[in-house]
Each structure stands twice: as C-alpha cells, then as structure tokens.
Amino acid sequence: MAPERGFQGETLLDVRDLKVHFPTPDGVVKAVDGLSFTVHRGETFGIVGESGSGKSVTNLTALGLVNRKAAQIEGEVLFKGRDLLKLTPGELRHVRGKELAMIFQDPFASLHPMYRVGDQLIEAVKVHSNVSKKQAEERVLELLGAVGIPRPRERFRDYPHQFSGGMRQRAMIAMALTHNPDILIADEPTTALDVTVQAQILELIDHVKREFDIGVILITHDLGVIADVSQTVMVMYAGRAMELAPKDELFRKPLHPYTWGLLDSMPRIAQKGTRLLPIEGAPPSLINVPPGCAFHPRCPHRFQPCDRERPAFADRGGGHPEACHLTIEDKRRLWAERDARRLGVAV
Numbered sequence: 191m192a193p194e195r196g197f198q199g200e201t202l203l204d205v206r207d208l209k210v211h212f213p214t215p216d217g218v219v220k221a222v223d224g225l226s227f228t229v230h231r232g233e234t235f236g237i238v239g240e241s242g243s244g245k246s247v248t249n250l251t252a253l254g255l256v257n258r259k260a261a262q263i264e265g266e267v268l269f270k271g272r273d274l275l276k277l278t279p280g281e282l283r284h285v286r287g288k289e290l291a292m293i294f295q296d297p298f299a300s301l302h303p304m305y306r307v308g309d310q311l312i313e314a315v316k317v318h319s320n321v322s323k324k325q326a327e328e329r330v331l332e333l334l335g336a337v338g339i340p341r342p343r344e345r346f347r348d349y350p351h352q353f354s355g356g357m358r359q360r361a362m363i364a365m366a367l368t369h370n371p372d373i374l375i376a377d378e379p380t381t382a383l384d385v386t387v388q389a390q391i392l393e394l395i396d397h398v399k400r401e402f403d404i405g406v407i408l409i410t411h412d413l414g415v416i417a418d419v420s421q422t423v424m425v426m427y428a429g430r431a432m433e434l435a436p437k438d439e440l441f442r443k444p445l446h447p448y449t450w451g452l453l454d455s456m457p458r459i460a461q462k463g464t465r466l467l468p469i470e471g472a473p474p475s476l477i478n479v480p481p482g483c484a485f486h487p488r489c490p491h492r493f494q495p496c497d498r499e500r501p502a503f504a505d506r507g508g509g510h511p512e513a514c515h516l517t518i519e520d521k522r523r524l525w526a527e528r529d530a531r532r533l534g535v536a537v
Contacts, residue, residue: 199230202372202405203252208265210244210251210429217477218262221247223429225265226503229373234399234406236420236437238413238452240473244429245409249375251275253290254282270372288318291366295378297358301350307361308334308346315368333364336401337394356387363394367402374398375407380415392418413456417441425449428474428484431503435510445512445521447489450528467528483515491516491524 210222222244229235237245250256252267252274267274269290274282294300301310308330315326327346334342337360350358359379366374376395380388396419399406408420416423416437423440425433425448433446444450451469471488474480480487486496493515495501501513508518516524 199232199405201228202231202270203229203407204266204268205248205252206266206268208248208251208267209263210247210256211262212260213262214477219476220429220479221476222251223479224503225426225429225431227424227431227434229405229407231372231403231405232399233422234396234408234420236408236410236416236423237426238410238416238423239426239432240411242473242476243426244476245426246377249292249377249407249409253286253292253375254279255286284318287314287366287371288369289371290373290375291369291371292375292377293359293362293366293379295381297355297362297382298350300362301358303350306347306349307353308348311361311365311368314365318369329368330364333367334361336367337361337364337398338390339364354387355383356390359383359387359391360394363391363398367398370402371404373405373407375409377409378411379408380410380412388415389418395419413452425452428479429476430484431511431513432485433510433512434503435512439510443508443522444525445506445508445510445518446514447491447516447524448485449512450525451488454528483513491520 205225205227208222208225212219212221225244225248227235237248239245247256251263254274254277256263263275269285274285277285301307308327311330312323312326315321315329331342331346334346339345339357339360353361379395380391383391392415395406408415410416420437423435423437424431425446427448432448433440433444440449441453444453454467455469469488474484474487482498483489483496483501486492489496495515499515501515503511503513505511506518508521514521
C-alpha cells in the first residue's frame with residue numbers, strides 16, 4: 191500500500207510496489223524498482239530527481255505507453271480503483287487522453303508541423319467524443335481562451351511554428367484538457383522555456399488544477415519548480431523513492447542525504463553569499479545498481495550497513511517516509527550542520 195500523507199481529497203491514483211525492468215543484452219535495466227505513492231484530487235504531486243531516476247518511466251507505464259513486450263512490469267497502478275496494468279490496449283486508449291492526460295517537455299515535437307494547431311486540437315476532441323466538427327471547434331476555442339492564448343479564433347488557424355514556445359505549451363495544456371481528465375501529468379513542462387514563461391506556465395497549471403478540480407503529477411529535476419506549485423514531493427533516485435513529504439516539510443526538515451544534496455545544489459537568491467554544494471559523483475547505471483542503498487557510493491554520511499542492506503522506505507519517526515539507515519537524531523543534526531555551513535555559520 192502506498193504511504194498515506196493525510197491529504198484531503200479523493201484518491202485518484204494509487205501506485206503499489208511498481209517495478210519496470212527492461213531486459214537488454216548487457217543486463218536488466220531496473221528503471222523503476224519498487225515504487226509506491228498516491229495522488230489525490232486537488233493535489234499537485236511533484237516527482238523530482240536527476241535524469242535517469244525513473245520519473246518519466248513511472249508515468250509512461252501508468253499511461254500504457256511502455257511496450258509490455260519489451261518490459262517486465264510488476265505491481266499495481268490503481269486509477270479510481272481500476273488496475274491500469276490489467277487493462278487491454280483498447281481499454282487503455284479509452285482512459286488515456288480522456289481520464290488521464292499528459293503534456294510533454296517539448297511541445298514542438300508533440301504538435302505535427304504540417305497541420306494547423308486548431309485542427310490538431312479538434313482531432314483530440316473528436317477521438318473520445320461523438321460531436322460535430324463545429325461543436326469540437328467551439329470546445330477548442332473555449333479551451334484556447336481558458337489557457338490564456340489571445341485572440342483564439344485567429345490563432346486557431348496558425349501552424350505550430352507560428353506559436354512561441356510558451357504558446358505551444360499552452361496549446362498542449364488545452365489539448366490535455368479537452369475531455370476534463372481527472373489527472374494531468376506534466377513531464378518537465380518548463381524545461382525549454384525562459385524563466386518568465388516558466389512562471390506563467392506553472393501558474394497556469396496551478397490555475398487549471400483548481401478550475402477543473404483535478405490532480406496533477408509534476409515531473410521535474412528542478413526543486414525551484416516543485417517549490418512553486420506542489421503540495422507533496424517524492425524524491426527519486428535510481429528507480430526508487432528516497433523521500434516523500436509535504437512540500438514545506440521537505441524543504442524545512444529533509445531527512446535523506448540525497449535530498450540534502452539536491453537542496454544544497456539549489457541557488458537561493460535571498461541568501462546572499464551562500465555557496466552551492468554539488469553532489470559528488472554521478473548516478474549509477476540502472477543495470478548495475480549498487481547493493482544496499484543505491485545512493486551510498488555518493489553519500490558523505492554512509493556507514494557499514496549502507497553498502498549491503500537496502501533501507502526500507504518507511505517513517506522512522508521523522509513524520510514522513512524515507513529510505514536511509516541513519517537515525518532520526520543523526521539526520522536532524524547533520525542537516526542542521528550542513529545548512530549552517532552553507533550559510534557560512536560556524537558549527
């Protein structure tokens with residue numbers, strides 16, 4: 191069972207002990223290795239971690255976009271009580287785009303360059319609805335206006351190259367909302383955008399969540415993005431969850447050394463004179479994941495059990511689940527020392 195966090199709202203997605211392994215000639219790639227979490231209506235659930243940590247594969251698996259013939263998939267992905275892993279491809283196509291929708295980090299690659307934006311959105315409406323082209327067009331114009339595209343009736347006939355990066359991402363959000371889905375998955379939605387437009391897109395996603403009363407899964411490697419809009423954060427590393435907590439709790443009282451490393455690497459404009467402290471080393475190969483704690487080769491606080499015993503993902507008294515052998519007292523002391531060093535305070 192995925193760990194509960196007390197978030198009020200209907201449980202929409204309940205992922206239980208999900209494993210997604212890809213056999214290759216060089217060995218088995220353990221892209222996701224025993225992951226559990228829940229997403230509720232009205233919640234923005236942030237998933238953060240370095241590239242290759244399994245963030246996107248988790249959600250592509252839930253959407254049925256991972257080839258089951260090429261992957262070994264175990265566990266449960268319960269969406270409103272139905273296990274998506276047990277649905278047929280036809281049943282998944284009915285769910286995907288209608289009840290579960292996804293926007294990707296490169297909207298230009300998601301839109302066909304030879305077709306007008308409006309026509310592509312009309313097609314998205316008609317694929318799940320028995321409506322006329324005129325009715326679909328009116329729905330598209332309504333959504334283009336709702337996501338902040340000016341003069342939607344004029345822009346409706348433009349091609350993707352005539353839209354800016356932010357406008358293309360707004361069009362993709364409109365496409366995802368055509369059937370009022372219960373969950374919107376946003377995979378690195380601000381990566382290719384400048385800082386000002388990033389803020390606008392994040393504000394739009396938050397507005398859409400409240401306006402349409404949906405759940406949002408926000409995938410990113412940027413804790414700054416997480417801090418803006420997420421209520422709950424799961425930190426992933428090497429296909430595993432390292433920590434899962436309410437956002438404010440994660441930023442104030444993080445309990446895992448990997449989370450500390452991510453926070454130390456995050457610039458803080460308000461704290462002048464602080465230093466960035468990068469995480470030493472590189473993420474492991476998912477074919478040869480280190481024994482014990484996957485993070486232990488890069489962890490400055492590792493000790494003997496870390497290299498041979500995989501820590502359980504559990505609440506050890508710190509108020510939220512995490513996967514580290516250190517005692518709660520040691521975690522609190524070490525984080526306080528690291529935070530002080532970062533601010534240049536003697537400890």
